[in-house]
Amino acid sequence: MDLDALTGCLASSACLVTQTTSGFIIGMLLFLVAVGLTLIFGVLKVVNFSHGAFYMFGAYFAMTAYQLTGSFALAMLCGAAGTAILGLVFERGFMSRVYGADVLMQLLVCYAFVLIFDDVVRMIWGPEFKSMGMPAAFQVAPLFIAGGVVPPYYLLLISVALAAAAVLGLGLARTRIGKVIRAAAHNPGMVSALGINTGLIYGGVFALGGMLAGLAGALAAPVRSLTPGMGFSVLIESFIVTVIGGMGSILGALIGALLIGMIRSFGSLGFPLFTEGLMYLFMVIVLVSRPTGLFGKEVA
Secondary structure, eight states: OOHHHHHHHHTOHHHHHHHHHHHHHHHHHHHHHHHHHHHHHHHHOOOOTTHHHHHHHHHHHHHHHHHHHOOHHHHHHHHHHHHHHHHHHHHHHTGGGGTTSOHHHHHHHHHHHHHHHHHHHHHHHOSSOBOOOOOGGGOSOOEEETTEEEOHHHHHHHHHHHHHHHHHHHHHHHSHHHHHHHHHHHOHHHHHHTTOOHHHHHHHHHHHHHHHHHHHHHHHTTTSOBOTTHHHHHHHHHHHHHHHHOTTOHHHHHHHHHHHHHHHHHHHHHOTTSHHHHHHHHHHHHHHHOTTOSSOOOOO
């Protein structure tokens, strides 16, 4: 425990800006993964334990595309589109066969593919750590805000994540497709009776969730090391986010991700040996006071 370091940072505008920015980066990446996870659960009622693998594939797809083309924009597109296609194939080929099955069966299928996907990455890209590197466009001097250092790439990452949150929220609330998805989440039988292909909806939602996780991986690739199994840790933290925010709530995923990001960022200063524990402790406090999460709804 180092409370002096924490209080010293809170009293320093430079440290406060730097740590807050770091918290935002962690939170935004977690949000993109967690919102796909909560969207899949909200519509399909499936806890996708393999979701972290799409984050991993997004990073590797983006790295490969960047090495081949040198285009960062194309790398982001390949990371997101590649995992969307992978998610659709995975859902149609395997997950659709265990809908309505025992939760343990669903978890076993997902966990089996976690191991399979990790081995696939080892076979294609190798077991060693890899790095995409910062794109040339962002290899510029950092911004200084109130004395704090803010790399320009961080601003892009935060902006993309917030834009994704806005598009997803407005899309589900205002568009016809969004209304159909919400209807399928509440009463799939009625939606099917109206002549709407629920299988297509399920596949699309799973692909969307995979795309968001892949986008998070692609955005993380320039600033994090790539290694097989890298999706597991972000998966655990994403589950914490969805539990805190409330399963099925997009706003809850955003707020929960930002809270966890700040806890990790500032907790690393004041509680360097208990940062992970702080996240779980906060989750326990939230669940004790509100079992459905901050924005979860009571089930009648």
